[in-house]
Amino acid sequence: RAIQVPFDLSEALESLILTMEPVIFEKNLSLDYRLEPGLTVTGSSEQMKQVAMILLDNAVKYAGSKGSIEVQLGRQKGHILLAVSNTGPGIPPEHLDKIFDRFYRVDASRSRQKGGYGLGLAIAKSIVEQHRGKIYARSTPNETTTFYVQLNG
Ligand code: ATP
Numbered sequence: 001r002a003i004q005v006p007f008d009l010s011e012a013l014e015s016l017i018l019t020m021e022p023v024i025f026e027k028n029l030s031l032d033y034r035l036e037p038g039l040t041v042t043g044s045s046e047q048m049k050q051v052a053m054i055l056l057d058n059a060v061k062y063a064g065s066k067g068s069i070e071v072q073l074g075r076q077k078g079h080i081l082l083a084v085s086n087t088g089p090g091i092p093p094e095h096l097d098k099i100f101d102r103f104y105r106v107d108a109s110r111s112r113q114k115g116g117y118g119l120g121l122a123i124a125k126s127i128v129e130q131h132r133g134k135i136y137a138r139s140t141p142n143e144t145t146t147f148y149v150q151l152n153g
Contacts, residue, residue: 003044004042004043004044005042005043005044006040006041006042007040007041007042007043007044007045007048008038008039008040008045009039009040009041009045009048009073009080009082009151009153010035010036010037010038010039010073012045012048012049012052013035013049013052013071013073013082014035015049016049016052016053016056017031017033017056017071020053020056020060023060024056024060024069027060027063027065028065028066029060029063029066029067029068029069030067030068030069031068031069031070031071032068032069032070032071033070033071033072034071034072034073034074035071035072035073036073036074036075039073039074039075039080039153040153041080041131041151041152041153042131042152042153043130043131044131047127047130047131048127048131050123050124050127051124051127051128051135051149052071052082052084052149054120054121054123054124055084055124055147055149056069056071056084057120058086058120058121058147059084059085059086060086061116062086062088062089062145063086063087063088064087064088064089067086067087067088068086068087069084069085069086069087070083070084070085070086071083071084071085072085079150079151079152079153080150080151080152080153081148081149081150081151082148082149082150082151083146083147083148083149084146084147085144085145085146085147086144086145087143087144088142088145089141089142090139090140090141090142090143090144090145091106091137091139091141091145092106092139092141093139096136096137096138096139099121099137100121100122100124100125100135101118101122102118102119102122103117103118103119103122104118104122105118121135124149128149128151131151131152132151132152133149133150133151133152134148134149134150135147135148135149135150136148136150
C-alpha cells in the first residue's frame with residue numbers, strides 16, 4: 001500500500017501532461033488543459049499520476065485521427081474533479097459501467113488493434129477507490145467521451 005500524504009494534484013498533473021504532450025502532438029491530436037492551481041489531495045501522487053496516465057493514454061488511443069483531448073481539474077460541489085475528454089467513436093451507454101471491469105473491452109476487434117488488455121481502467125478504478133474517490137464515464141457516441149475522477153480535498 002502506498003503512503004498517504006497530502007500532495008499538490010495540480011502540479012502532479014501538470015508534470016504528467018508535459019511528459020505526454022509530445023506523444024499527443026505526434027499523433028496530430030490537439031490538447032487543451034486547464035488545471036486550477038494548488039488543489040491538494042491525500043494519497044499517493046505517483047498513483048494518481050498513473051490514473052491520469054491511463055485516462056490520457058486511452059484518450060490518445062481512442063480519439064481518432066485529428067481528434068482533440070481536453071483535461072480539466074477544478075472544484076465542484078465540495079469535491080475535486082478531474083475530467084479527461086476526447087473526441088472519437090465513444091462508448092455505447094450499455095458498456096459504460098463494464099469498462100471498469102478487468103479484461104473488459106467494448107469492441108474486441110477494434111480494441112485489439114489498439115493493443116490493450118482491458119486492464120487500464122480496472123487499475124485506475126482500484127487506485128481511485130483506495131483514495132476514497134469515484135471514477136465514472138459519460139459518452140456521446142461519435143462526439144465526446146469524458147472520464148471523471150472525483151476526489152476529496
Ligand atoms: P489497456 O489494458 O492497455 O489499458 P484497454 O484500453 O483496452 O487496454 P481499458 O483502459 O481498461 O483497457 O479500457 C477498456 C475499454 O474501454 C477499451 O478497450 C475501450 O473499448 C474502452 N475505452 C476506454 N477509454 C476509452 C475512450 N477514451 N474512448 C472510447 N473507448 C474507450
